[in-house]
Amino acid sequence: MESYLYQGLVGLTxxxxxxxxxxxxxxxxxxxxxxxxxHGALFMLGAYLAFTIYGVFGINFWLAVLIxxxxxxxxGAVMERFFFRHIYRxxxxxxxxxxxxxxxxxxxxxxxxxxxxxxxxxxxxLLDGAVPLFGRPFPVYNLFILAVGxxxxxxxWLLFDxxxxxxxxxxxxxxxxxxxxLGMNVPRVFTLVFMFAAALAALGGALSIPMRPVSPGLxxxxxxxxxxxxxxxxxxxxxxxxxxxxxxxxLTTYSTMLFPLFELFxxxxxxxxxxxxxxxxxxxxx
Numbered sequence: 337m338e339s340y341l342y343q344g345l346v347g348l349t350x351x352x353x354x355x356x357x358x359x360x361x362x363x364x365x366x367x368x369x370x371x372x373x374x375h376g377a378l379f380m381l382g383a384y385l386a387f388t389i390y391g392v393f394g395i396n397f398w399l400a401v402l403i404x405x406x407x408x409x410x411x412g413a414v415m416e417r418f419f420f421r422h423i424y425r426x427x428x429x430x431x432x433x434x435x436x437x438x439x440x441x442x443x444x445x446x447x448x449x450x451x452x453x454x455x456x457x458x459x460x461x462l463l464d465g466a467v468p469l470f471g472r473p474f475p476v477y478n479l480f481i482l483a484v485g486x487x488x489x490x491x492x493w494l495l496f497d498x499x500x501x502x503x504x505x506x507x508x509x510x511x512x513x514x515x516x517x518l519g520m521n522v523p524r525v526f527t528l529v530f531m532f533a534a535a536l537a538a539l540g541g542a543l544s545i546p547m548r549p550v551s552p553g554l555x556x557x558x559x560x561x562x563x564x565x566x567x568x569x570x571x572x573x574x575x576x577x578x579x580x581x582x583x584x585x586x587l588t589t590y591s592t593m594l595f596p597l598f599e600l601f602x603x604x605x606x607x608x609x610x611x612x613x614x615x616x617x618x619x620x621x622x
Contacts, residue, residue, distance in 0.1 A: 338470040343593050344586065345469065347480040351585025352485025356540030357558055358565040358577040359492060360533035366572030367509040367529045370420055371428060373435035375537050376559025377442040382408045382538025384450055385552045391457030391545070398460075401542040405535040412534025416527050424526075439555060447552050454549035458578065463546075477546055488536070489578055496574075505529055564607045570620020579618060 361375045382404045390400035415438065423431050441493045463480050466473035474547060496502035508515035508525045515522045517613075541554075565584050569576025584603050 338472075341588075342470040342472050342474065343589050345474060345478065345482075345522040347483050347586040347589030348582070349585075350589060351582045352481050353540055353544055354561055354565050354585055355578055355581035356488060356543070357537055358569075358581055359488065359574060360536035361559075361562050362566055362569075362572060362574055362577040363492075363536070364530060364533040365566070366574070367505055368420065368526055369424060371431050371435070371571075372420075373432055373559060374415070374438035374442065374531075374555075375435075375533070376555035376557070376562060377439045377539040378408050378412065378534045378555070379541040379544075379558050380446065380550070380552075381411065381442060381553035382541030383521035383545050383610075384446055384455075384541075385538070386542035387407050387455050387457050387550050388450075390460075391455070401539065404542040405538045408538030408541075409535040410532040412531045413527055415534075420530065421443050421523065421526070428508075436498065439559075443552050443555065448468050450550075452552055454551045455545075456549045457545055481543060481547075488539070489574075492574060503609075507598050563605075564603050566617075568610050568617060570617025573617065576617050576619035602609045 357375065357379050360378075361372060364370060364372045364375065385404035385407050386400045389395045389403055390397050395403075419434060419438065423434055459477055463477045466475050467479070468474070496505065504515070504520060505525060508520055508522050512522050515525070561584065566577055567580075567581040568583060569578070569580030583606070587602055587606060588599065591602045595602070612618075
């Protein structure tokens with residue numbers, strides 16, 4: 337029993353990485369109406385920036401995470417202004433073509449700057465070590481990720497439900513024309529939302545570097561997982577994204593433990609079942 341509980345904590349840690357990535361993807365789709373396949377590339381870019389700042393230049397880890405999130409947010413602003421703004425009203429295939437093209441561009445830029453090797457920086461000293469849980473040592477850094485995932489979820493809820501800016505964003509997402517009529521600068525609001533979504537992706541990537549190697553192609557691997565999460569939870573639904581991340585993270589971890597041959601197979605089966613039985617997702621609206 338203790339072994340299963342321990343693996344549950346490992347699964348929750350992986351779920352929080354998926355949640356940080358899926359949250360930004362969900363916000364971009366729910367507010368802007370664009371399915372951003374390049375969101376995983378922003379996750380990868382955040383990981384590489386944090387690795388360079390912390391692992392190469394030796395700057396404080398917390399500062400490295402902050403700088404990487406802000407830097408990728410600026411990249412997101414450029415992407416929104418010069419690319420995404422022109423495809424908001426286009427059909428989904430055009431959005432996927434453009435965003436997948438951006439994935440290839442960012443991936444090649446990463447290879448040119450950082451090369452193709454696997455990079456792993458050390459764990460920050462403050463979060464190094466382990467604590468005994470369920471009869472086995474559990475990394476302190478994993479507990480930190482669990483706390484960050486929950487904290488980010490609470491902060492996103494407060495931001496979009498309890499602040500004036502969040503109400504403006506929801507109003508602009510509901511009707512862009514009405515928002516403009518009421519005096520909102522809708523393009524600026526959308527740019528800020530996209531920057532926020534990009535920063536969330538970068539935060540997930542930056543926090544992942546002490547636990548998993550950074551390499552080209554990381555973005556594609558992560559965005560596939562994020563799409564599974566958002567489809568299961570419901571596209572555009574933050575609560576659904578959180579629930580989907582927990583389900584996928586736990587399913588992946590326990591399938592690795594119990595059915596290693598089906599580790600990559602089961603999340604896709606679950607997604608297919610959700611699409612057949614409830615196409616809008618577990619918590620999505622029609």
